[in-house]
Amino acid sequence: MPELRKHRGRLTQSSIYRNLGDLEQAGIVRRVAGHDDHARYELDEYFIGHHHHLICVKCGRVSDFVVPHEAERTLNATLKKAAKVGKFRLTGHRLDALGVCVSCA
Ligand SMILES: [Zn+2]
Ligand SMILES: [Zn+2]
Structure with a gap:
């Protein structure tokens, strides 16, 4: 996520998370359960198996x-x-x- 923030200076972190939330609802990405508070996402299994x-x-x-x-x-x-x-x-x-x-x- 820090990489994404660096390359997309105009996007605030909250808008990135909002977009990921939309993608999650659309079934394109899913949240990977992490051990800390940092949300991790990956493409849905439909795409990556x-x-x-x-x-x-x-x-x-x-x-x-x-x-x-x-x-x-x-x-x-x-x-x-x-x-x-x-x-x-x-x-x-x-x-x-x-x-x-x-x-x-
Ligand atoms: Zn480790
Ligand atoms: Zn399994």
Whole structure:
């Protein structure tokens, strides 16, 4: 986000967040759950594919990882069962792993 602010001097930070909020509502970007107050966004899975995140709890760095197909199936089956119990219609899932990255270790 600091980079964007630098290159678009005329945009205030709040207008950038407002625009991202619009893009989020339109389903183009989604907010990545971070460990601190800084909102992180990435393109929606529709564009970049289903994946998960490794989030550093110290610096907030986020990296992507893909779960093997078999594990995704198991995960979805588990979530479907939980959804059924909770009378909830499952439309997807998010799974973020928390830890400490190599530069913070
Ligand atoms: Zn880190
Ligand atoms: Zn998944």
